[in-house]
Amino acid sequence: xxxxxxxxxxxxxxxxxxxxxxxxxxKVVACLRNGQGQEPGERARHILGEILENQAIAxxxxxxxxxxxxxxxxxxxxxxxxxxxxxLTEALNEGVRRGYQNGYLRKSVVRHPLDRVNTKDNTxxxxxxxxxxxxxxxxxxxxxGAGSENMSRLAMLTxxxxxxxxxxxxxxxxxxxxxxxxxxxxxxxxxxxxxxxxALIAKEALFREVDDRAENPIDRAxxxxxxxxxxxxxxxxxxxxxxxxxxxxxxxxxxxxxxSLPVAVNIQCHAARHKETVL
Amino acid sequence: MRNLLLPLSESVRxxxxxxxxxxxxxxxxxxxxxxxxxxxxxxxxxxxLPFPLNGETIYYTGPTPAKPGQIIGSCGPTSSYRMDPxxxxxxxxxxxxxxxxxxxxxxxxxxxxxxRAVYLDVTGGIGALLSQRVKAMELIAYPWLESEAIYxxxxxxxxxxxxxxxxxxxxxxx
Numbered sequence: 195x196x197x198x199x200x201x202x203x204x205x206x207x208x209x210x211x212x213x214x215x216x217x218x219x220x221k222v223v224a225c226l227r228n229g230q231g232q233e234p235g236e237r238a239r240h241i242l243g244e245i246l247e248n249q250a251i252a253x254x255x256x257x258x259x260x261x262x263x264x265x266x267x268x269x270x271x272x273x274x275x276x277x278x279x280x281x282l283t284e285a286l287n288e289g290v291r292r293g294y295q296n297g298y299l300r301k302s303v304v305r306h307p308l309d310r311v312n313t314k315d316n317t318x319x320x321x322x323x324x325x326x327x328x329x330x331x332x333x334x335x336x337x338x339g340a341g342s343e344n345m346s347r348l349a350m351l352t353x354x355x356x357x358x359x360x361x362x363x364x365x366x367x368x369x370x371x372x373x374x375x376x377x378x379x380x381x382x383x384x385x386x387x388x389x390x391x392x393a394l395i396a397k398e399a400l401f402r403e404v405d406d407r408a409e410n411p412i413d414r415a416x417x418x419x420x421x422x423x424x425x426x427x428x429x430x431x432x433x434x435x436x437x438x439x440x441x442x443x444x445x446x447x448x449x450x451x452x453x454s455l456p457v458a459v460n461i462q463c464h465a466a467r468h469k470e471t472v473l
Numbered sequence: 474m475r476n477l478l479l480p481l482s483e484s485v486r487x488x489x490x491x492x493x494x495x496x497x498x499x500x501x502x503x504x505x506x507x508x509x510x511x512x513x514x515x516x517x518x519x520x521x522l523p524f525p526l527n528g529e530t531i532y533y534t535g536p537t538p539a540k541p542g543q544i545i546g547s548c549g550p551t552s553s554y555r556m557d558p559x560x561x562x563x564x565x566x567x568x569x570x571x572x573x574x575x576x577x578x579x580x581x582x583x584x585x586x587x588x589r590a591v592y593l594d595v596t597g598g599i600g601a602l603l604s605q606r607v608k609a610m611e612l613i614a615y616p617w618l619e620s621e622a623i624y625x626x627x628x629x630x631x632x633x634x635x636x637x638x639x640x641x642x643x644x645x646x647x
Contacts, residue, residue: 237494237634240494241596244596244599244602244632245596245598245599247599247602248598248599248600248601248602249601251601251602251605252547252601255601256540257537257543257546257547257600257601257604258537258546258547258600258601259547259598259600259601260547260549260597260598260599260600261534261535261536261537261546261547261548261549261551261600261620262535262549262551263537263547298537298538298539298540298546299537299538300535300536300537300538300546300547300620301619301620302535302620310507312618312619314619340552341551341552341574341575341597344552372575372576372645373574373575373576373594373645374552374554374574374575374576376574376597376598431596432574432575432594432596432597433575433576433645434594434634434644434645463597463598464598465598
């Protein structure tokens with residue numbers, strides 16, 4: 195049976211953490227550049243110019259793109275034919291710990307929401323594990339900042355609300371977020387599932403490539419409609435008006451109860467950082 | 474574009490209008506959620522503040538740690554609305570300029586006008602660029618808060634937009 199060493203997993207996790215904080219994905223950069231080209235307003239173009247210049251500086255100097263280097267969110271797909279002779283959660287947290295310490299990243303995690311004592315190493319990570327066929331280990335990592343996370347919302351709609359209810363809720367959420375979520379944003383939208391499943395698929399939607407499209411035609415049509423309607427709101431870069439309010443909309447769907455229509459909107463700021471590796 | 478010297482004089486402060494693009498140079502203090510809570514608690518107990526608020530500037534940021542040889546790490550603005558419960562109390566005690574990102578509450582805006590103060594907006598998520606406009610950093614208070622501690626920064630040509638002016642105008646779409 196195939197195996198991988200604990201040390202290798204830890205060092206890969208550390209690498210993902212440091213790279214994600216400093217190197218913005220080329221496709222996201224291309225979207226920002228495209229947005230800049232479409233903005234009629236000078237202020238919006240100027241802000242997008244600052245964002246583009248910033249990611250170039252981050253890339254060459256290894257200074258983090260944003261000071262909010264987030265909570266570590268990790269999606270792990272564990273091949274059922276891979277044998278691990280160590281505690282996976284502990285090893286992932288050790289990689290996160292080393293990445294945040296050795297990469298000079300901000301430690302933004304408190305041990306309890308009310309006593310608010312910083313854990314000083316950015317652990318624990320939020321880890322989602324699933325078992326899959328094969329003998330590989332896929333790790334997807336995103337440092338999720340609070341600016342956009344705080345503006346995310348979930349609603350338990352009813353089947354009668356339908357697609358119009360979903361669109362209304364998404365637009366309302368984006369308007370409430372306004373300039374607070376650091377637009378241009380990317381929307382991760384979950385529809386269906388139950389209360390927690392819906393939030394989880396919304397989060398996972400943010401890990402999709404910025405230029406991909408949903409496979410399911412219903413979800414794909416919803417992505418297209420929302421992309422258009424959100425960008426008609428006029429919120430613009432940093433909420434100072436413009437046509438670039440969102441760079442992409444990602445809809446993930448799941449089966450749900452006959453009585454339910456859950457919808458979750460997870461907002462991602464323009465520093466859309468995520469990295470993955472397969473071991 | 475106007476280059477403004479911090480701390481701002483009253484005449485400059487009152488001349489600013491929402492939408493003005495400016496650059497800032499001079500000294501300011503950092504502070505965000507935890508430091509605001511501690512400062513307001515100190516005022517409630519009648520204790521002295523870590524620095525005199527009179528006419529001063531607070532920038533809402535929690536930078537990443539500086540690497541060896543650097544002055545500061547990534548140091549962009551955090552969302553300002555979270556400081557809304559505290560800002561009116563600090564303004565009552567002399568705070569005049571706040572710098573952060575994003576829209577704020579109506580209560581904050583009213584308090585800003587009453588205190589003839591100003592709120593400036595800096596583009597969020599450009600902390601690497603902004604780190605190059607910081608020329609000195611000194612720890613002032615609450616060291617155990619680390620990134621959330623209060624630091625004095627000397628900045629140069631720091632880009633900002635007047636978001637809420639002392640006459641009650643604001644620049645945000647929503």
